[in-house]
Amino acid sequence: MTTTVPAMEETIKKLRNEAPWVRIMVGGAVLTADYAEKIGADCYCRDGMASVNYAQKVFEQAE
Incomplete structure (x- = not known):
């Protein structure tokens, strides 16, 4: 999972742009x-x- 952390911010930005109504939850130990x-x-x-x-x-x- 730690390999995905660097891409999370960019993914969230894209989601906000394409689907601003979506709620985004992240979490876990890392x-x-x-x-x-x-x-x-x-x-x-x-x-x-x-x-x-x-x-x-x-x-x-x-x-």
Whole structure:
């Protein structure tokens, strides 16, 4: 996974340009909340369960 970190910021920029309505979550052991904010992600999740909880909140807001 650490090999993907350098491309994350550019990927997020492209997503924001092409699909600005998409919410972007990043996370895992190799990232931090500060880094997620720096690269423009909407959310940092430390693990899979935190990701599920965040996704549930997003879907609840969309209803």
